[in-house]
Amino acid sequence: MRHGNVTDLAEAPAEPSKIVVQGVSLRYAGATSLARSNLALDDVSLHVADGEFIAIVGPSGCGKSSLLRLVSGLLAASSGQIRVGGKTVQGVHHSIGFLFQSDALLPWKTALENVAIGAVLGGRGQDEARDRARVLLQEIGLGGALDKYPSELSGGMRKRVALSRTMAYEPDVFLFDEPFSALDAQTRIHVGNRFLRILENLKQTVIFVTHDIDEAIALADRVVVMTAAPGRIAAEFRIDLPRPRDYYQSRLAPGFSEFQGQIWEVLRHEMQGVLGHER
Ligand SMILES: Nc1ncnc2c1ncn2[C@@H]1O[C@H](COP(=O)(O)OP(=O)(O)O)[C@@H](O)[C@H]1O
Ligand SMILES: [Mg+2]
Numbered sequence: 001m002r003h004g005n006v007t008d009l010a011e012a013p014a015e016p017s018k019i020v021v022q023g024v025s026l027r028y029a030g031a032t033s034l035a036r037s038n039l040a041l042d043d044v045s046l047h048v049a050d051g052e053f054i055a056i057v058g059p060s061g062c063g064k065s066s067l068l069r070l071v072s073g074l075l076a077a078s079s080g081q082i083r084v085g086g087k088t089v090q091g092v093h094h095s096i097g098f099l100f101q102s103d104a105l106l107p108w109k110t111a112l113e114n115v116a117i118g119a120v121l122g123g124r125g126q127d128e129a130r131d132r133a134r135v136l137l138q139e140i141g142l143g144g145a146l147d148k149y150p151s152e153l154s155g156g157m158r159k160r161v162a163l164s165r166t167m168a169y170e171p172d173v174f175l176f177d178e179p180f181s182a183l184d185a186q187t188r189i190h191v192g193n194r195f196l197r198i199l200e201n202l203k204q205t206v207i208f209v210t211h212d213i214d215e216a217i218a219l220a221d222r223v224v225v226m227t228a229a230p231g232r233i234a235a236e237f238r239i240d241l242p243r244p245r246d247y248y249q250s251r252l253a254p255g256f257s258e259f260q261g262q263i264w265e266v267l268r269h270e271m272q273g274v275l276g277h278e279r
Helices: 062-072 111-121 125-139 153-168 186-200 213-219 258-276
Strands: 017-027 039-049 053-057 079-084 096-099 172-179 205-209 222-226 233-238
Touching: 017 062, 039 062, 039 079, 039 205, 053 062, 053 111, 053 213, 053 233, 062 079, 062 172, 062 205, 079 222, 096 111, 096 153, 111 125, 111 153, 125 153, 153 186, 186 213, 213 258, 222 258, 233 258
Parallel strands: 053 205, 053 222, 096 172, 172 205
Antiparallel strands: 017 039, 017 079, 222 233
16 A cells, blocks of 8 residues: 555554544634634544445535545644544545545646546556556546547536546545536436446445535435534434445435435534524
């Protein structure tokens, strides 16, 4: 495994969870818009098992993106600890791949070249990287667009290229921050299904942030609901719907609407807090 700037905890006991967030708080220096002082996250603890897919939902501004930035090492916690694969996170490292709302493809590179960059960053040689990129793009249904530039692709196609680039990196852990929120409903179903097929096969550890409860239930093994700012964990729901799932059809499965109702109940309570505060 490649671990860049990750500290080795040789004396630490065997780690049962792939991702451990332990008593993490985050203060942004100089922030004034936060509800209570400048606290964005307040004593958040979260364990994610190896191969588990969790989704995080919560009111806007509750700290979901901040939490992902902490796990990715882009940001350091004010207090508490984060471990990935048993090692304390200190700075960005190669064991983690992320995909954010904006796809950030290089406009002067083709789809194939954009994906190959991910494989090169993941440690592959140039030729191998291109082969890997070709396979990944074929898998996600873009075999006919390998030599197209981002400006020649639709939003859904660009999203699939960006997703393939993250895959090409071969991380141990995937972090997704509302990756499909900019897509229209139909494209989202199409891309969401491709995404589910690939991730269900990979069986990698995933944290997926979304504001869409239905999306969270359709994708995840467990849905974690956060409180309004400063973010804490409000509730967790184990989603025992059978796999493989369909991004859209699984919403019609028995049990889905019960999860929807229970999660919405927690969120509604949190949103009331937010709206009440603004009044
Ligand atoms: N770089 C930053 N500097 C100061 N405050 C920030 C910064 N990034 C986010 N915040 C604040 O931290 C809180 C949590 O933000 P964020 O993690 O983006 O929430 P979410 O992703 O749940 O919408 C918000 O109040 C936001 O304004
Ligand atoms: Mg966010």
